[in-house]
Amino acid sequence: MKLLNTYEDRDEAEVALTKITGEKRLASERDSTEVIYNLFGQPTWGNFFRLGMFNLPLLQQIVEMRKNGQTYDADKHQEIITMLKYVAPMFELEIPEHWL
Template sequence: MKLLNTYDDRDEAEEAAEKLTGEKRLASERDATVVIYNLFGIPSWGNFHRLGMYNLSELKGLLERRANWQSADLARHAEIIATLNTVAKNYAIEPPAHWL
């Protein structure tokens, strides 16, 4: 398990934890008067998508209309893929080839 995301609100953190598949753990830490909730889980593209992270929903929409891409779509796809390549390195996971 790895740290997937942090939250300032307990309810939001618990809601996010419910969306994950596989092992998961929610841990809180206090810094002065602020409580932060750390969500740990299995780093997978499915879990990231369920959490609404890394523009994966937008990527899905782009890929569904790939045949009709304009230059703006190509640029946005390149931006999202650049981010996902960084995420892939950080979590030692590979982006699916059909996303590229």
């Protein structure tokens, strides 16, 4: 398990916990006078998608539009892919070819 995300709101953190699959846990810690909630889980593209991270929902729309021959924002697509190329090694993930 790895740290997937942090939250300042307990309710938001608990909702996120229900969205991901696989081994997971929520841990809280105090930072000064505030409580921070750390979400640990399996670092998969599916879990990141369910959490709405790294613009994956938008990437899904772009890939679908491209697949259907529709006009899509190529600059935004490249921006997301560039971010994923940075993120993927941190979580030991491969970027699927059909996303590129």
